[in-house]
Amino acid sequence: xxxxxxxxxxxxxxxxxxxxxxxxxxxxxxxxxxxxxxxxxxxxxxxxxxxxxxxxxxxxxxxxxxxxxxxxxxxxxxxxxxxxxxxxxxxxxxxxx
Numbered sequence: 001x002x003x004x005x006x007x008x009x010x011x012x013x014x015x016x017x018x019x020x021x022x023x024x025x026x027x028x029x030x031x032x033x034x035x036x037x038x039x040x041x042x043x044x045x046x047x048x049x050x051x052x053x054x055x056x057x058x059x060x061x062x063x064x065x066x067x068x069x070x071x072x073x074x075x076x077x078x079x080x081x082x083x084x085x086x087x088x089x090x091x092x093x094x095x096x097x
Contacts, residue, residue, distance in 0.1 A: 001026065004053035008043055008070065014057045033066045040069040047079050 001007055002024050009015035012028040019026060031043060031054070046052060054067055074081050083093075 001053055001055070003051055005050035006046060006052045008052060008054045010057045010066070015055055018055070031066060031070065035066060035069065037069055037073070040073045043070060044073040044077055044079055047074065048077070 001019060001022070004026055006029060007015065007019065007026045008029050008031045010030065010032045012030050015028055019028075029043065031039065043052065054070060056067065071081060
């Protein structure tokens with residue numbers, strides 16, 4: 001997260017606490033279940049020129065949250081996606097594929 005220019009998250013309040021704990025100060029942008037495909041397109045457009053990270057409030061990004069819209073848009077725009085594994089390598093492989 002410390003290398004990102006922008007951190008996309010479900011809830012900026014939750015993610016803000018996490019980043020603050022690790023003394024990381026980055027701009028946060030919310031993206032949640034009520035976000036639109038148009039918002040996803042704008043965020044992915046930013047990823048063409050900036051290092052953008054996505055974190056979920058709970059669960060695995062891309063599996064149990066709205067990241068699928070971001071992922072679909074990134075794939076359509078040929079943006080590289082890198083999944084950082086948590087406790088399960090299986091889920092990281094699934095998301096990365």
